[in-house]
Amino acid sequence: MLRGLKRLLRHLVLDLSPLRDSRDYRLLFSSGVITMFGTMITMVTIPFQVKELTGSYLAVGLVSLAEFVPMVVCGLWGGAIADSLDRRKIIVLSELGLLITSAALLINALLPDPQVWVVYVVGALATGIACLQRPSLEAVLQQVVKHEQQSAAAVLSSLRWNFGAIAAPALGGLLVSAFGAAAAYGVDTATFVLSLALLWPIRSLPPAADAAPASLKSLVEGVRYAVGRRDLMGTYLVDMAAMVFAMGTALFPFLADELRAPQALGLLYSAAAVGALIASLTGGWTARVQRHGLGVIVAAVLWGAAVALCALAPNIWLLIVCIALAGAADMISGIFRMTMWNQTIPPELRGRLAGIELLSYASGPMLGNTRAGLMADLGGTRFSLGAGGLLCVAAVLGLGSTMPKFRRYDARTDEHALAEKARRQAEVTTASHP
The missing domain is CATH 1.20.1250.20 (MFS general substrate transporter like domains)
Structure with missing residues (x-):
């Protein structure tokens, strides 16, 4: 029975081999943990700020609507460019873009009279940039993790996401309720700075030599x-x-x-x-x-x-x-x-x-x-x-x-x-x- 229990526990133990064997995966994983916290904090802060500025249920509901079209368009186009350009470059430039949008939300929140339209526009822009980046982040795992370790990498990625989904919204709620929207956006901006520092050393991840340029034709091919x-x-x-x-x-x-x-x-x-x-x-x-x-x-x-x-x-x-x-x-x-x-x-x-x-x-x-x-x-x-x-x-x-x-x-x-x-x-x- 003891031997069977040990075997069961061995099957349940988390496989850390992708983190151990791949330097680039370690950098991507660490960057993802940090960015996840900042993004989740902002996810809580944006509807809170819109509620504070407008007092309208409809205005808060429109935040998701404003983000839907950028998600669809940029998600598809992000997939096309992920196959035609250096994926490291896409990831790093997108992270820089997200840093800029977070800083813009911070500046708007610090104004004596923050503008709600800025929250909508910048929030939609941030969603678009994140969806441009996401296909490259997903696709790059294939390049930096061994074939037989893909299941382990999927588990680790899920673990990272769920840990952030539990802790980050709670932290965001505490930050925004105790210190206001500007403090929450400030933390998000800082996380992107740290994330960029981790992403920068990743090796170049160029496309295939015969990769088709990003176009409507390439999208249809996919x-x-x-x-x-x-x-x-x-x-x-x-x-x-x-x-x-x-x-x-x-x-x-x-x-x-x-x-x-x-x-x-x-x-x-x-x-x-x-x-x-x-x-x-x-x-x-x-x-x-x-x-x-x-x-x-x-x-x-x-x-x-x-x-x-x-x-x-x-x-x-x-x-x-x-x-x-x-x-x-x-x-x-x-x-x-x-x-x-x-x-x-x-x-x-x-x-x-x-x-x-x-x-x-x-x-x-x-x-x-x-x-x-x-x-x-x-x-x-x-x-x-x-x-x-x-x-x-x-x-x-x-x-x-x-x-x-x-x-x-x-x-x-x-x-x-x-x-x-x-x-x-x-x-x-x-x-x-x-």
């Missing part, structure tokens, strides 16, 4: 490749279905009131991140999974089931547990999806596909919260959660049954995974025997 890969389309469609049918964070304020626990609203928002963090910390076992498509399907079904259970929770604490379970399942799905992407997509297309991925996982929650609000108007919050969760389970199972290539995907036998593995091995051989 979309055609994605559509032609049923296993990739499965990762996008299952995640979209899971988010559209079961995302319900817009209902949290109403649930807190219904359960007579308004003081626990913050816990509802952080519960999913806590569950995801636990899944990341114990996610060493995911590196041993080879049937990633089936793993995504199972995790998405568990996500929907956990959301449906939220509808039955009789008190705030059981509701928090259900939300945490949902967050853990969603994180496991994300780890498997990221592993599939980084182990099978050719490097010359990785940036453009990362842009498509950004749209799939960023737009789903927006549409899902709209769906949650509409269904709550029809039948209340519990109906919205329960029906949404069950619809998610049905949709995911339906997609899984109609996409056998995705469901049966196996990294040990898939032609794309084997081709990418062979390419990486050839690169290592060439580098060691010039």
Whole structure:
């Protein structure tokens, strides 16, 4: 029994080999931790400042609308340039742009009469720059992390994100409530300065010698490749279905009131991140999974089931547990999806596909919260959660049954995974025997 327990613990232990083996990954990871804190602080501060300046619910809601178009346009274009330009240069210049936007928000907040239009415009610009950068950040993992370590890198990236998602909003709330918006923007600006110092030493990461220039044609080529890969389309469609049918964070304020626990609203928002963090910390076992498509399907079904259970929770604490379970399942799905992407997509297309991925996982929650609000108007919050969760389970199972290539995907036998593995091995051989 003791031997079995040791084996189980060994499977759960976090794999730190990407951090140990890759200097560039260490720099990217450290930069990401620092930037994550600053960005999350600003994410809390912008709606708070708009509320303080206008007192309008509509004005606060329009912040997300102002950021939607830059997200779509820049996410796709960011994917195109990630495949045609030096990815290090894109990352560093984008980080500099984000530093400038953060400084602009700081200057506006320090004015005797801060302008709300500046918050909208600069916030939208910052979203656009971040979405230009994101595909390069996603694609660069393929270049700086070994092929067999991609699952471990996915777990570490998830861990970084969830740690920030739990701690940074709380820190942002304390900063903005105690010292005002200017102090919060000041901290964000400082984090970008530190992040730039870490990103600067990263080696050049040029595109392939025959890389196509960024253009509408290259974007269409990326979309055609994605559509032609049923296993990739499965990762996008299952995640979209899971988010559209079961995302319900817009209902949290109403649930807190219904359960007579308004003081626990913050816990509802952080519960999913806590569950995801636990899944990341114990996610060493995911590196041993080879049937990633089936793993995504199972995790998405568990996500929907956990959301449906939220509808039955009789008190705030059981509701928090259900939300945490949902967050853990969603994180496991994300780890498997990221592993599939980084182990099978050719490097010359990785940036453009990362842009498509950004749209799939960023737009789903927006549409899902709209769906949650509409269904709550029809039948209340519990109906919205329960029906949404069950619809998610049905949709995911339906997609899984109609996409056998995705469901049966196996990294040990898939032609794309084997081709990418062979390419990486050839690169290592060439580098060691010039």
